[in-house]
Amino acid sequence: MSFTLILKVRICGKSLEPFLHRGHPAFLTLSKSPQLPTSGRFLCTRDLNQGGRQTDREKRGQTDRQGGIKSSPIRQGQGRSWGDAVGGKGKSASLRQKPFLPTSVFAAGNAKRTTDWLKRKAAMASKEKEQQEKKKELERTRNTVKVQPPARPLPAAEWKKLRESLGNPERFDIHMLEAILHLEGDLDVAKSLLTFVALETGTLPYGVLLRYLLICVHGGHDTEVFDVYEIMRKSFPSVDTGACTLFIKSFSRTERWREAIDILQEVKKIFLPTTRNYGDIISAAVQHGDMTTAWALYNELIEKGLSPQWETWDALFKGRKKTNKEEGEAMSHAEQQEKLLGILLSMRNNQIYPKHSLASTIKTWFESLAGQNWTGSWTSITQEGVCKCCGSALESIQLTDEEYQQLKHRVMSDVIQGRDVFNKTTPQELKRFEMFVKKKPAFDVVVDGLNVANMTLDRSRMAQTLLAVVTELELQGLTILVLGRKHMLNSTRSWDRKDMNLIQQKAHCFFTDDMSEDDPFLLYATLNSGNHCRFVSRDLMRDHKACFPDEATRRLFFKWQRGHQLVVYGYVTAGTRVRFQRIPSYDTIVQTAGDSWHIPYDDTEDRSTYEVPQRWLCLTKKH
Numbered sequence: 001m002s003f004t005l006i007l008k009v010r011i012c013g014k015s016l017e018p019f020l021h022r023g024h025p026a027f028l029t030l031s032k033s034p035q036l037p038t039s040g041r042f043l044c045t046r047d048l049n050q051g052g053r054q055t056d057r058e059k060r061g062q063t064d065r066q067g068g069i070k071s072s073p074i075r076q077g078q079g080r081s082w083g084d085a086v087g088g089k090g091k092s093a094s095l096r097q098k099p100f101l102p103t104s105v106f107a108a109g110n111a112k113r114t115t116d117w118l119k120r121k122a123a124m125a126s127k128e129k130e131q132q133e134k135k136k137e138l139e140r141t142r143n144t145v146k147v148q149p150p151a152r153p154l155p156a157a158e159w160k161k162l163r164e165s166l167g168n169p170e171r172f173d174i175h176m177l178e179a180i181l182h183l184e185g186d187l188d189v190a191k192s193l194l195t196f197v198a199l200e201t202g203t204l205p206y207g208v209l210l211r212y213l214l215i216c217v218h219g220g221h222d223t224e225v226f227d228v229y230e231i232m233r234k235s236f237p238s239v240d241t242g243a244c245t246l247f248i249k250s251f252s253r254t255e256r257w258r259e260a261i262d263i264l265q266e267v268k269k270i271f272l273p274t275t276r277n278y279g280d281i282i283s284a285a286v287q288h289g290d291m292t293t294a295w296a297l298y299n300e301l302i303e304k305g306l307s308p309q310w311e312t313w314d315a316l317f318k319g320r321k322k323t324n325k326e327e328g329e330a331m332s333h334a335e336q337q338e339k340l341l342g343i344l345l346s347m348r349n350n351q352i353y354p355k356h357s358l359a360s361t362i363k364t365w366f367e368s369l370a371g372q373n374w375t376g377s378w379t380s381i382t383q384e385g386v387c388k389c390c391g392s393a394l395e396s397i398q399l400t401d402e403e404y405q406q407l408k409h410r411v412m413s414d415v416i417q418g419r420d421v422f423n424k425t426t427p428q429e430l431k432r433f434e435m436f437v438k439k440k441p442a443f444d445v446v447v448d449g450l451n452v453a454n455m456t457l458d459r460s461r462m463a464q465t466l467l468a469v470v471t472e473l474e475l476q477g478l479t480i481l482v483l484g485r486k487h488m489l490n491s492t493r494s495w496d497r498k499d500m501n502l503i504q505q506k507a508h509c510f511f512t513d514d515m516s517e518d519d520p521f522l523l524y525a526t527l528n529s530g531n532h533c534r535f536v537s538r539d540l541m542r543d544h545k546a547c548f549p550d551e552a553t554r555r556l557f558f559k560w561q562r563g564h565q566l567v568v569y570g571y572v573t574a575g576t577r578v579r580f581q582r583i584p585s586y587d588t589i590v591q592t593a594g595d596s597w598h599i600p601y602d603d604t605e606d607r608s609t610y611e612v613p614q615r616w617l618c619l620t621k622k623h
């Protein structure tokens with residue numbers, strides 16, 4: 001889609017001339033002439049035949065629109081959405097574990113630190129790649145921003161001269177507008193460029209106007225945004241979604257915020273609005289004290305399966321001090337409080353951790369609740385799962401019997417018997433494994449043999465590494481299952497026969513076909529052995545978590561994993577005992593006991609999705 005606006009310029013070319021020949025930017029002049037109708041201020045007021053020049057419009061519009069949408073600054077927010085569970089007490093660890101929780105593979109920032117370390121280690125290899133990427137980036141930059149915007153608005157003749165001096169490059173106007181956007185240049189310069197384009201070609205291509213709109217929205221020039229909006233609305237049966245998003249953003253920060261709701265309604269007819277679209281209007285409604293609209297839109301956002309942005313929650317918790325006049329119309333305090341606590345519960349159900357700034361807003365909100373006496377403190381949790389601030393015990397990481405049975409059932413049906421498993425293993429092999437497990441006692445620990453052996457970078461020490469881990473577990477008096485691959489039994493440099501024999505003496509062993517995937521076997525053996533059974537692997541099994549269709553099971557699986565996965569601490573060295581990272585005793589999740597809330601929050605940007613925060617907000621109510 002492009003513009004009948006273009007036609008407008010063509011049709012009205014003559015009538016435009018007086019405006020366009022004033023020797024200074026017409027847009028600037030026109031938009032500052034309030035006595036003219038808005039679209040007239042831009043171009044002309046004559047009504048148009050919208051059916052004309054379709055071919056030209058489509059031809060230019062298609063490519064331009066794609067570029068325009070891609071360059072939109074509006075992005076859909078990413079949210080996590082996992083399931084719900086509550087914890088119960090389980091068996092405590094008897095294994096040697098690293099006594100410092102933050103080194104857990106699930107601790108926030110650990111993945112980033114590991115990545116950094118690996119990066120340094122592989123610096124030589126990656127240097128070349130980095131240089132190639134830099135070169136590509138440089139080429140990209142050269143291609144997109146190869147023009148330097150002038151310091152002041154130019155008359156048409158000077159724009160022409162400037163373009164000629166650059167060798168009349170293709171899409172000069174687009175590149176210039178992108179440069180103005182990129183360098184946060186002067187809006188008047190952009191206006192003068194549009195005047196030049198309109199004068200020279202008699203048209204304003206869609207891409208040109210969209211980039212102008214981007215500059216206006218980015219620069220906070222809402223009056224100009226209104227002008228573009230008027231033109232589009234009058235000229236086209238519908239406006240494209242990228243532009244709608246920009247209009248919603250701009251309108252929402254002005255007194256005309258309610259019009260953003262109308263734009264949202266239009267958007268909904270064509271596609272699913274983004275969480276940001278909703279967020280912009282919700283923030284506006286809150287700002288203007290219309291909590292009924294804010295919550296109605298929030299409910300709609302949730303119903304559509306979108307994850308709210310931090311900013312939206314922040315706005316809802318911050319609310320706005322109401323005037324006396326508004327007070328009577330507003331939603332009751334109790335109703336609002338219930339809705340806000342509902343947000344905290346949804347964070348719990350979806351295993352979402354607020355950022356520090358949002359936690360801070362939540363703290364302020366609690367403390368502001370009249371007559372309720374809440375106190376908020378920043379805290380951390382002891383290894384035993386006790387809040388260092390109020391001394392209360394947090395929910396256990398261990399699954400209750402009911403949760404465990406539920407998870408076991410789902411893993412067996414969705415992961416083990418799920419169709420995708422058989423892409424990597426056969427029903428016959430799984431059957432053979434089931435028979436093997438039946439004949440054995442329940443295991444205390446299941447070792448992902450290949451994964452553990454691969455900890456060493458020295459190929460000749462793989463069996464030795466696995467043996468060291470198995471020996472440590474044997475010293476703990478545990479019944480061990482080692483899952484391996486058949487090739488590990490062929491005596492090779494990596495798989496020393498003597499070591500492999502020792503492993504088989506210390507542990508029950510099952511060797512799968514070399515092409516099989518180990519994880520289903522690992523999950524089956526561990527879950528089948530009971531809630532006490534743990535597994536040793538560095539693999540985080542994120543793929544399996546994704547297999548579960550519902551949030552509740554994904555949440556349970558992650559909780560079970562954190563409570564049952566043993567990760568070897570550091571590297572295995574000859575002569576020293578193997579140590580494991582500590583398994584946390586408590587669940588890292590928003591939790592409440594009525595007169596207290598404990599909210600884990602992010603104080604780092606480095607946390608990967610499978611890691612959990614280490615800092616907490618403790619809220620207690622004094623009686």
Ligand SMILES: [Zn+2]
Nearest residue numbers: 387389390618
């Ligand atoms: Zn506490």
